Amino acid sequence: MSLVILSYERCETMQRSEIAAKKFSEGYNCAQSVFYAFCDDLNFDKNAALKLSCGFGAGMGRKEEVCGAVSGGIMVIGVKYGRGENDDISLMEETYKKTRALLDLFTDRHGSFICRNLLNGCELTSPEGRQEYKQQDLRNKVCKPCVESVVQIIEEMI
Numbered sequence: 001m002s003l004v005i006l007s008y009e010r011c012e013t014m015q016r017s018e019i020a021a022k023k024f025s026e027g028y029n030c031a032q033s034v035f036y037a038f039c040d041d042l043n044f045d046k047n048a049a050l051k052l053s054c055g056f057g058a059g060m061g062r063k064e065e066v067c068g069a070v071s072g073g074i075m076v077i078g079v080k081y082g083r084g085e086n087d088d089i090s091l092m093e094e095t096y097k098k099t100r101a102l103l104d105l106f107t108d109r110h111g112s113f114i115c116r117n118l119l120n121g122c123e124l125t126s127p128e129g130r131q132e133y134k135q136q137d138l139r140n141k142v143c144k145p146c147v148e149s150v151v152q153i154i155e156e157m158i
Contacts, residue, residue, distance in 0.1 A: 017037070017148050017151045020036070020037035021033070021147065024143070029058060030072065030146060031053040031056035031057050031075070032057065032072065033069070034053075034076065034147055034154075035049045035072040037151055038080075038154065041158070042076065042079045049075075053068075053071070056068045059116065063125070064116035064124055064125075065115060065116075066113055067106070068115065069147045069150040070106055073150040077098045077099055077102065081094055083095065105153045110145075118142055118146065
C-alpha cells in the first residue's frame with residue numbers, strides 16, 4: 001500500500017512539469033507555461049495568468065533580459081507569498097528572499113538567469129535571430145529545460 005502512495009505522490013510532483021511542458025508545446029511562452037502550471041495550487045484564474053505573464057516571455061517581450069521561465073516562477077512566488085493590501089511588510093522581505101533563492105538555484109543549474117546568455121546571444125528581436133532560434137531548436141534544447149527547471153525549483157520551495 002505504501003508503494004502505491006509513493007507512486008501517487010511522485011505523479012503529483014510530476015504533474016506540474018507535465019502541465020508546463022504541455023502549455024509550452026502548445027505555443028505558450030516560457031513565463032506563461034510556468035505560471036499556468038501552478039494556477040490550481042494558487043487558486044488563480046488560468047486565463048488571467050496567461051494574459052498577465054504573456055509579456056514576460058523570451059526575456060520580456062523578446063528583449064532577452066531575465067529568462068521568462070524565471071519571471072513566471074517569480075510570479076508564482078509573488079502570488080503565493082507576496083505582500084498584498086494591508087499585509088505586513090515582512091511578507092515583501094520573505095518574497096525577495098525566495099526570489100533570490102530561485103535566481104541562485106536556476107543560475108547554479110544553467111549558468112545564468114539572463115535569456116540572451118542562455119541562448120548564446122541568439123537575437124530574438126530580429127527575423128534572422130528567430131530563424132536561427134528555430135534552426136538550432138533552442139526552444140527544445142534550452143527553453144524547455146529552463147521551464148522544467150523552474151517548475152522543479154518552485155516545487156521544492158512550496
